[in-house]
Amino acid sequence: MAITTVPETPRKPGRPPSPYSARPQRTSLGRKVRDNLTGHTFLIGAVLCFVVFSWYPMIRGIMMSFQRTRRGETTWVGWDNYSRIIADPSFWTAWQNTFYFTVLALVLGYAVPFFVAIMLNEFRHAKGYLRILVYLPVMLPPASALFLFKFYAYDPSEAGLFNAILKALHLPTSQWMQSPEMTMPAMVVASTWMNMGGAVLIYLASLQNIPGELYEAAELDGAGIWRRIRHVTIPQTRLILALLAMLQIVATMQLFIEPLILANGAGAEDSATSVAYLIYQHGFFQNDLNGAAALGVIMLVVLAGFSAVYVRLTAKQD
């Protein structure tokens, strides 16, 4: 391979740069691009992909939320779509349901994988097999998993799996997805079962990075298992915990497939209507793509708000 050398650019006459100046010399943009032409050429492809497939649809969606199309004529209507969407009685129901799901998912779907990971981490034997077993549900397509829950576990008759268990324990049976009160908890259980494996693996990887000396020191100081978790495990994994909490919030607030499959959409008395499902309803059943776009933007803003809070909190921790 030939080794090329760049000839030194002759300096213009004038005052020589001060040896005490800490500021690097500026190079022109053109020069920077020329210096790394290959890298920038590759970059164009990536940027084009993002522009066409990620950013343009987002910007188009935001534009649509301020427009109205009637008889093929598109006009700018300011905040009309937003006020219309907010006035929709289902709007607050959907947000209420979505927040409820998110809170339940944080309590159950967030905490359970963490404790499962701690337990798995404690096992001395068959670790690999146990990890595979925990991860298996993730490999099942979500639609298949939810159909299993819908027709097998949540069957409202006494033949349903959960009802059969409750009956065997002499406990009252439930209507599951057909009961407005049980809709959300039932969806969270199904969702947690489906998605737990991925979170468990991430927690496990994080747990295994904790130096063993810390636990040994804690044990020497007389710390039991709960104190070790509280004073060693949680502080050592706080960044991963914070990141997964954030991802959990963002993912659960986009709740869609669970209501669509488990509750056939809105569920009993609208108890399953989520914001994402409402967007789908407006866009595809109510002939209101502009309203759907406005609701999508509102959701984007709310999730961006959560992300900003996360960034602030983790920055302080660092």
Add this chain to the structure above:
Amino acid sequence: MSVPQYRKAAAVALVAGLGLSLTACSTKGDDKDSTAGGKVTITVDCQPVGAQKELLKNWNDDVAEFQKQNPDIIIKSVSVGEQCNNPPDFTARLAGGTVTDVFYGYMTDLQQVLDSGQAMDITQYANKDTIPTWDSVDPALKEVFTDGGKLYAVPVKNYSMGLVYNKALFQQAGLDVNNPPKTWADVRTAAKKISALGNGIAGYSEYSAGNTGGWHFTSLLYSQGGRMLTEDGKKADFNNAQGKQVLQNIKDMRYGDNSMGSRQLLQWGDLLTNAGAGKVGMFIGAPDATQAIVSQFQGKFQDWAMSPLPGQDAAAKGTLGGGEGYFFKKDLTPEQVKAGMKWIAYQKLTPGKGQFDYVRAKPQNYPVGLPQPLLFANGSEAQKQELELRKANANVDTANFALFEATPVPIKGEPRNAQAVYAVLDAAMSGVLTNPNSNIDALLKTAEEKVNQLLAAES
């Protein structure tokens, strides 16, 4: 080639390739060939999918025969899977501008198609020259596809709702199959006897999800003599004694009689799956529901019969009617529109051809003898021809539909913005079917508010 040079060449090739593919994506089809060589080309949708072998063969035979008779027309058929009976899919195609030149839509889709700006005013083209049976087509159906005095689609199918019942279960429950329920009190009595058979059988089954709950609420409200919207179509008009009676009937059957089975929140395929499995005694539906039970859900034609929709204390005061039609894309040339009309006339509106080719359908696993499509006006020449052909080639027992046909109930069309209104009423239906303590007044009041807001936003 040195490594840096190789990487540069790869990068340039990548960018060039991406640019070319993007250009290709943005290039629209060459419309000029639509009249190339003196021939007119049109694209049409709803070609049966590959799995429907006989239907696909019939369609292809029709295309070949039509093109033989009209050598100046080329039909390009497009099979779009579920697009022809899946509202979300249809909405996506409409919004994306990817509908075919001549495209299928429900009667409830007119406003949506007009809003998308993709439909052509075909008033001047729809006549006896392009569609020989045009004067026989029921004027009420043409009216459904008319807006502001302009016609936007050609109707090709029409249905009305009645009571669909399982004769085998009627017999097992000791009920008279020739004397099905005529009132809701009769329905309740029969449903109780059928559900008493046990084995998870529902005496009567009803929808409450996927907009189908609202769809059936509308039909039941019409049977009570009610209407969904006020005369001017600007306000909801179901929060009244008639609307309450509809929900009360269902609630009484679900929780009073316990005759509707345990699994609710049913949408279209769920109920028909249960029906195909012999777990449903009665439900309200159109005649083609029996066809779906047989062709998609492994049921048997001989088990199913239809009678008119029951009324509260006597005959029903009305029933819901609906159907389908073909729209024409806005930018078509007059030659393309005329060619499309000719194709629809041949495939959908000529007795003995296309969908009315009963001689061909008789030996196939496709029902002949169902009381639909109700396309032609009573007493019209086309209706007489179609009925004679249907009778002569029936492969289902027409006696099973005799009561339904002999006792017509006044048909009312679907409300404005029907799918959105139906979606709202799903909650009211699911309320009485899943909550024994549901408050019917509150459910109707909420639904009324939502529909009024929808309609206000539309205007």
